[in-house]
Amino acid sequence: MSTTFMSLPNMSACDEPCDLRVNGLTKRYEGFTLDAVSLDVPRGSVVGLIGQNGAGKTTLMKAILGTIHADGGSIQLFGRKLSELSDAELISMRGRVGFVSAMTAYPSVMTVSEVATMSRMAFPAFDQVAFERIATRMDLLPGSARKRISELSRGMGMKLQLACVLASGADLIIMDEPTAGLDPIVREEVLDIVREWMEDDAHSALISSHITTDLEKLADYLVLIDNGHVILTCDRDAIDLMGVAHLRTSELDRVREDGLMSEVRVLRHDLSWDLLVPDRAAFARAYPDYVCDRASIDDVMVLLVKGEVR
Amino acid sequence: MRALMYADWSIIRRTFLRYLIVTIIVMTPVVAMGNADGEFSAGVAVASMLVAMITIYLAIGLFSADEANGWEQFRLTFPTSARQVVRSRYALTALTTFATVILATALGTTVQWAIPLFLGSVAAPRGIGIIALTSLGTGLAALAFLAIEMPVIFRVGISKARMTFWVPFAICMMFSVEPIRKAIMPILDGLEHLAKSVGSPAPLFVVAACLIALLYLGSMRLSERIYAARDF
Numbered sequence: 001m002s003t004t005f006m007s008l009p010n011m012s013a014c015d016e017p018c019d020l021r022v023n024g025l026t027k028r029y030e031g032f033t034l035d036a037v038s039l040d041v042p043r044g045s046v047v048g049l050i051g052q053n054g055a056g057k058t059t060l061m062k063a064i065l066g067t068i069h070a071d072g073g074s075i076q077l078f079g080r081k082l083s084e085l086s087d088a089e090l091i092s093m094r095g096r097v098g099f100v101s102a103m104t105a106y107p108s109v110m111t112v113s114e115v116a117t118m119s120r121m122a123f124p125a126f127d128q129v130a131f132e133r134i135a136t137r138m139d140l141l142p143g144s145a146r147k148r149i150s151e152l153s154r155g156m157g158m159k160l161q162l163a164c165v166l167a168s169g170a171d172l173i174i175m176d177e178p179t180a181g182l183d184p185i186v187r188e189e190v191l192d193i194v195r196e197w198m199e200d201d202a203h204s205a206l207i208s209s210h211i212t213t214d215l216e217k218l219a220d221y222l223v224l225i226d227n228g229h230v231i232l233t234c235d236r237d238a239i240d241l242m243g244v245a246h247l248r249t250s251e252l253d254r255v256r257e258d259g260l261m262s263e264v265r266v267l268r269h270d271l272s273w274d275l276l277v278p279d280r281a282a283f284a285r286a287y288p289d290y291v292c293d294r295a296s297i298d299d300v301m302v303l304l305v306k307g308e309v310r
Numbered sequence: 311m312r313a314l315m316y317a318d319w320s321i322i323r324r325t326f327l328r329y330l331i332v333t334i335i336v337m338t339p340v341v342a343m344g345n346a347d348g349e350f351s352a353g354v355a356v357a358s359m360l361v362a363m364i365t366i367y368l369a370i371g372l373f374s375a376d377e378a379n380g381w382e383q384f385r386l387t388f389p390t391s392a393r394q395v396v397r398s399r400y401a402l403t404a405l406t407t408f409a410t411v412i413l414a415t416a417l418g419t420t421v422q423w424a425i426p427l428f429l430g431s432v433a434a435p436r437g438i439g440i441i442a443l444t445s446l447g448t449g450l451a452a453l454a455f456l457a458i459e460m461p462v463i464f465r466v467g468i469s470k471a472r473m474t475f476w477v478p479f480a481i482c483m484m485f486s487v488e489p490i491r492k493a494i495m496p497i498l499d500g501l502e503h504l505a506k507s508v509g510s511p512a513p514l515f516v517v518a519a520c521l522i523a524l525l526y527l528g529s530m531r532l533s534e535r536i537y538a539a540r541d542f
Contacts (some may be wrong), residue, residue, distance in 0.1 A: 067386045068541040087391050096390035105384035107375050110320045118320075122313035122388045147378075 016042040018076070019172045019204045025063055027072035034059045034228045036073065041172065044201040046194075048219030049208040050238075051302055056228040057208040062211030064206070065099055066090075078171070090272050095124050098165030102177040108150035112140060112160055116148065134163040140190060142283025155186035162190060166197050173197075175207040179214050187211075191218060212297035222297065226305045242295040243280030244303070247273045251290055256310060260286060267307040276303040314385060314398040321375050322368055322406060329367045332362055345425060348433045352425050353441045357418030358448040364414075365407045365452040373400065373468035374378075382467070383542040392538040394465060400530045403456060411449040415442040443515065450522045454478075457522070457529035464533040465540065 020041035027034040034056045037111060041047045049057050062068040065073055065224060066082070077081045077093050106115050112135075120126040132224055135141040137310050138159040144152065152160065158178060165173055178194075179187045191214060198218075209215055215222065224232040247255065252273045256264050265276040276295065277283040295303075346352030376382040385395060399441045418441040425432040436444075455478045463471040484490050505511045 009430070062383075062542065065387045067383050069539070087393065091389045091391055091394075093389075094387075097387075099384075099387035101380065101384055103380055105380035107317055107321055107381050108323045108379050109375070110317065114316075114320050118313045118316050121316055129505075290411065 046216035051225035098170030126142035353422030
């Protein structure tokens, strides 16, 4: 029996054209290091960035957006290394990148229509008609045009950010926890809009989220960060193949003795073990009597972060 | 840069009236009492107080708004550079200062004209030229204060920088300490002599304005470097 079906996937740097390529990015803080992180966002794809709080997701996004300075590594946007660009080229490149923050961070006294005007001034390719269409669809216009940012709910603020970013002419959007704190209906609206925007093959997105069910619906690739390190990079189909086997100690011992899995990653419960299975179907063929459920992104994340290798 | 200035302008236009009202409330009793003393020019006092308070309030208000909800970081995700952020703030601060100088001159002149209607007579009336020059001088002093403080604000943010606002005032107060005052008196006497020999203080005023402009531009360049190196 081959052991390959029991290895965890790990994507190497992709050969497709990438809108964003991060290579060995390092940022050191006192008590935390984002350590040689690499990831690719292939054109036309959504990459989901997952990890627990403080894992380094926001630090990575900040470095990509240039709000912090990396201590090492490189970032390429649309095939150009940021460190090699002049100020003018960097500004022009940033016009192709839209950022949606977890918080609505426009000045609180500005109104919705003023934010649109400001975005039109900032982004050379801003499409006012598209903005109005998206904002109207999301019930932001015409009713809230004169509302101040401070008067918007979290959901409305997120819709405004989305409308501005999607109308900005950006080819790549970076979203930091876009659906956190939103009710399920608004969350679905937000995801729908992003999904529609992604129908254009020229668009790509990097999205960090704790709500992994959103990423299950949206992401083509997943990158798991823990404590400043990338510990898993794979396409979503690989997650779909994975399983979690619920085993007694004797069953786990048998799996270990058989040596079919290159890495036996488990999480201990009171009376049983959860085993991360890279290929659920192959596992079921090898151990037809053992219970193995389909793994969710949450399961994979918990097992990789909290589990141990035995 | 245009977008950043537009955002700043959106904040200023909403806070300006509030600051104007607060300043008028603060200075009304001062002006009334000063006018009653007889040596006090109400027009000059109104103009200079308006310029000093509003210019500094507006600049600090803008920096406070940056920090209030993360705009300071978020604006850097726009197609802009740290240099443009700094330049737009310096440009708008200078523009609002000069707009305030014009408004203060108009208000100072109006107050001087209106005082006899309410208080019987106006003490030490001044022409519009003097009121305008005083306003401009105060505006330049406010810009000098901001030129010293803005690099600090761009380095540490307004919340922490507030603790350093006393420094420029302390430097000014030092000139009233006897040994320092004695040391600078010959310089001041020399300047006064120079003004008298020229026949007008205007050239000195122009030199002072140029020096403050240089200080302001130097401060802007320093802030650009500081802000570009800062992590958010």
